[in-house]
Amino acid sequence: MEETVKEIIDENQEYVINMGPQHPSTHGVLRLVVSLKGEMVRNVEPHIGYVHRGIEKMCESITYPQIIHLTDRMDYLSAHINNEAVCLNVEKALEIEIPKRVKVIRTIMSELTRIQSHQLFWATFGMDLGGLTCFFYGLRDREKVLDIWEETCGGRMLVNYNCPGGLMYDIHPNFQKRVKEFIKYFRKTLPEYDQLLTGNVIFHERTKGIGRLSLENAVSYGVTGPNGRASGFSCDVRKHEPYSAYDRVSFSEVLFTEGDTFHRYLARMEEMRESMNILEQLIDNIPEGSFAVKMKPVIKLPEGEYFQRVETARGELGVYIISDGNKNPYRIKFRSPNFANLSALNLMAKGFKIADLVAIGGSLDLVIPDIDR
Amino acid sequence: MLLNLTVQNIIALHIPWWKNLYDFSELTKSIDTGLHNVMSPLLTVVVEMLIIGVLILLFYALIGLFLVYAERKVCAFMQNRLGPNRVGPFGIFQTIADLIKLLLVELVPIKNADKFLFNLAPFIVIIASFMAIAAIPFAKGLHAIDLNIGVFYVIAVSAMGVIGVLLAGWSSNNKYSLIGAMRSGAQIVSYELSVGLSLITVVILAGSMQLSEIVQAQATGWFIFKGHIPAFIAFVIFLIASTAETNRGPFDLAEAESELTAGYHTEYSGIKFAFFFLAEYMNMFIVASIAATVFLGGWMPFHVGNWDTFNHVMDFIPPFIWYIGKTFFVVFLMMWFKWTFPRLRIDQLLTLEWKYLLPLNLINVLVMSFIVLMGWHF
Numbered sequence: 001m002e003e004t005v006k007e008i009i010d011e012n013q014e015y016v017i018n019m020g021p022q023h024p025s026t027h028g029v030l031r032l033v034v035s036l037k038g039e040m041v042r043n044v045e046p047h048i049g050y051v052h053r054g055i056e057k058m059c060e061s062i063t064y065p066q067i068i069h070l071t072d073r074m075d076y077l078s079a080h081i082n083n084e085a086v087c088l089n090v091e092k093a094l095e096i097e098i099p100k101r102v103k104v105i106r107t108i109m110s111e112l113t114r115i116q117s118h119q120l121f122w123a124t125f126g127m128d129l130g131g132l133t134c135f136f137y138g139l140r141d142r143e144k145v146l147d148i149w150e151e152t153c154g155g156r157m158l159v160n161y162n163c164p165g166g167l168m169y170d171i172h173p174n175f176q177k178r179v180k181e182f183i184k185y186f187r188k189t190l191p192e193y194d195q196l197l198t199g200n201v202i203f204h205e206r207t208k209g210i211g212r213l214s215l216e217n218a219v220s221y222g223v224t225g226p227n228g229r230a231s232g233f234s235c236d237v238r239k240h241e242p243y244s245a246y247d248r249v250s251f252s253e254v255l256f257t258e259g260d261t262f263h264r265y266l267a268r269m270e271e272m273r274e275s276m277n278i279l280e281q282l283i284d285n286i287p288e289g290s291f292a293v294k295m296k297p298v299i300k301l302p303e304g305e306y307f308q309r310v311e312t313a314r315g316e317l318g319v320y321i322i323s324d325g326n327k328n329p330y331r332i333k334f335r336s337p338n339f340a341n342l343s344a345l346n347l348m349a350k351g352f353k354i355a356d357l358v359a360i361g362g363s364l365d366l367v368i369p370d371i372d373r
Numbered sequence: 374m375l376l377n378l379t380v381q382n383i384i385a386l387h388i389p390w391w392k393n394l395y396d397f398s399e400l401t402k403s404i405d406t407g408l409h410n411v412m413s414p415l416l417t418v419v420v421e422m423l424i425i426g427v428l429i430l431l432f433y434a435l436i437g438l439f440l441v442y443a444e445r446k447v448c449a450f451m452q453n454r455l456g457p458n459r460v461g462p463f464g465i466f467q468t469i470a471d472l473i474k475l476l477l478v479e480l481v482p483i484k485n486a487d488k489f490l491f492n493l494a495p496f497i498v499i500i501a502s503f504m505a506i507a508a509i510p511f512a513k514g515l516h517a518i519d520l521n522i523g524v525f526y527v528i529a530v531s532a533m534g535v536i537g538v539l540l541a542g543w544s545s546n547n548k549y550s551l552i553g554a555m556r557s558g559a560q561i562v563s564y565e566l567s568v569g570l571s572l573i574t575v576v577i578l579a580g581s582m583q584l585s586e587i588v589q590a591q592a593t594g595w596f597i598f599k600g601h602i603p604a605f606i607a608f609v610i611f612l613i614a615s616t617a618e619t620n621r622g623p624f625d626l627a628e629a630e631s632e633l634t635a636g637y638h639t640e641y642s643g644i645k646f647a648f649f650f651l652a653e654y655m656n657m658f659i660v661a662s663i664a665a666t667v668f669l670g671g672w673m674p675f676h677v678g679n680w681d682t683f684n685h686v687m688d689f690i691p692p693f694i695w696y697i698g699k700t701f702f703v704v705f706l707m708m709w710f711k712w713t714f715p716r717l718r719i720d721q722l723l724t725l726e727w728k729y730l731l732p733l734n735l736i737n738v739l740v741m742s743f744i745v746l747m748g749w750h751f
Contacts, residue, residue, distance in 0.1 A: 129631070132448075202715050355626075355719065
């Protein structure tokens with residue numbers, strides 16, 4: 001590795017720094033080899049694989065209910081949504097009709113996941129830009145969501161609430177009350193986020209017009225989620241291919257056309273509001289019924305290929321299963337949103353400064369284990 | 374013997390007793406004469422310098438420890454946290470525990486570093502801030518040295534710290550450190566101008582560069598009130614520029630931890646790191662105390678026109694308390710915006726200085742000169 005870095009210096013006479021794998025702003029073990037000319041970024045070369053655990057390969061030797069618990073460890077901030085993707089795929093393959101109660105609860109949990117993920121985004125993005133106080137305000141509110149989960153699921157971050165055919169157990173009696181309390185609370189504290197960061201002049205200067213990603217590039221690089229929607233790429237799976245209970249709620253897809261760091265940030269702020277709207281529509285209308293379908297002890301998918309995509313907090317997650325009729329998949333492939341999002345980093349950061357690279361990287365909201373899997 | 378002399382001197386002066394209740398010049402004068410009586414003049418100077426040096430060093434260490442604690446508490450207050458609360462009551466011994474830890478930590482030798490410069494850098498930084506303290510009047514007659522060009526001296530000495538920062542960045546043989554040091558160099562050299570010009574605005578008003586006289590001139594009213602709007606603008610500019618000069622947020626680009634890990638002091642450990650750390654806080658204290666001295670009346674109590682009783686009550690609060698109170702008020706302001714604002718980018722930082730603060734400052738100096746010329750100030 002040292003040799004390659006040396007070569008780069010000799011060839012281009014550029015100042016090459018290694019951002020990561022241990023660096024405060026890469027949010028994990030991502031390594032960016034950054035070529036600089038003074039403060040200007042000439043080239044960003046992401047080196048990944050520091051947390052590669054071979055999840056896809058491991059999945060080939062374990063059963064479907066076990067796979068669900070591995071998907072937690074990809075995008076740990078959208079753990080519930082990842083689980084849901086595999087469950088939906090398995091249920092689709094087995095052609096099981098899922099009770100409405102399960103669908104609604106899954107949707108509520110997904111939206112809570114999205115909110116807490118965006119809260120953490122806000123917290124860390126503020127910290128990347130040097131506003132350290134944001135981190136604590138973001139985590140303060142995220143804690144409320146985690147508390148709700150803890151009561152119902154037992155887990156706080158990796159909730160493991162889904163299983164093929166439904167949910168592990170029913171919701172806690174307090175669940176609805178606490179979610180309503182949370183919505184009421186968060187409607188009050190979300191404006192605080194705007195006061196602290198969104199309206200700040202320095203913040204505007206730091207983010208507006210920085211790291212512009214055009215619609216064409218967003219589409220061709222496959223940048224999805226709030227990042228893609230900030231560039232005007234209408235890619236919300238919840239809207240285009242509704243799963244669970246998303247066909248029963250009305251919400252608007254947050255779309256901007258500017259595609260700069262500021263609008264990637266704004267897209268997430270708006271999505272938190274939309275998520276709260278969805279929660280409000282669903283929380284009082286959880287249908288009665290059973291929380292899971294009785295499944296066979298050993299789940300075997302019929303031979304064939306199955307694909308299911310869901311909208312995680314970071315974009316589109318696709319689960320592609322090839323089954324040969326056994327209790328474990330022949331091959332499983334996850335299309336992770338972060339990998340595609342990271343690929344556009346070089347394009348966006350070129351020609352800007354190191355500080356902008358940090359801001360752009362922060363606005364992509366990368367979760368590194370999801371890139372490496 | 375010394376104490377005897379002091380008491381005699383105070384009794385000998387027939388002025389209202391409360392006026393000189395807290396005057397330290399009598400005390401220092403009596404110590405000086407007492408020393409002269411027992412030893413040769415040269416030895417006296419040496420002994421006096423030693424005493425002052427030790428006193429300032431003690432003060433320096435105490436204030437440094439306190440400021441680190443204060444910053445943690447203020448920051449915790451801003452961030453919905455408790456801050457240090459385990460070591461001692463309210464965690465007041467936390468910084469002492471940290472200091473002991475820093476003293477015991479290994480000094481990691483850096484491969485391929487320029488050893489001499491690497492070891493020299495923290496000393497330059499700390500000496501620069503240590504020297505600046507000498508000129509600051511803590512109370513009436515309580516300064517180490519009352520230079521007639523005090524303001525100039527403070528600006529000149531505090532600017533020396535940048536050499537240490539540059540040396541640290543250069544000699545560490547670390548790319549992040551070098552970027553941090555270069556940023557810091559550009560930043561401090563630029564903001565030095567604004568600091569100087571905003572102080573000059575007040576020097577015009579005071580008609581003197583001697584810090585003790587500047588304070589004395591504020592006996593009838595602090596300069597921030599006396600000097601109309603220009604003085605207030607100068608105060609705000611001084612606050613911004615001095616924050617930038619001390620490398621504190623939102624101008625902490627030199628150490629920007631989310632970009633450069635720790636900037637120029639990335640490679641330092643143990644006591645050498647502690648020197649940088651302490652110097653940062655002391656620089657903050659020094660610029661705050663200059664702001665307090667020059668704009669907020671230094672150790673002068675707060676007086677309101679004809680409210681005699683109120684003014685008498687204010688007189689009884691010791692000047693040192695006034696000075697410390699004002700200084701910590703400014704320190705609190707600086708902490709406040711450090712923990713609120715995101716960081717600027719290097720080009721925005723320089724734009725702010727060269728395109729906005731500097732022209733504004735030049736106009737401000739002109740307006741102030743005009744006001745003083747016409748005698749429109751209070």
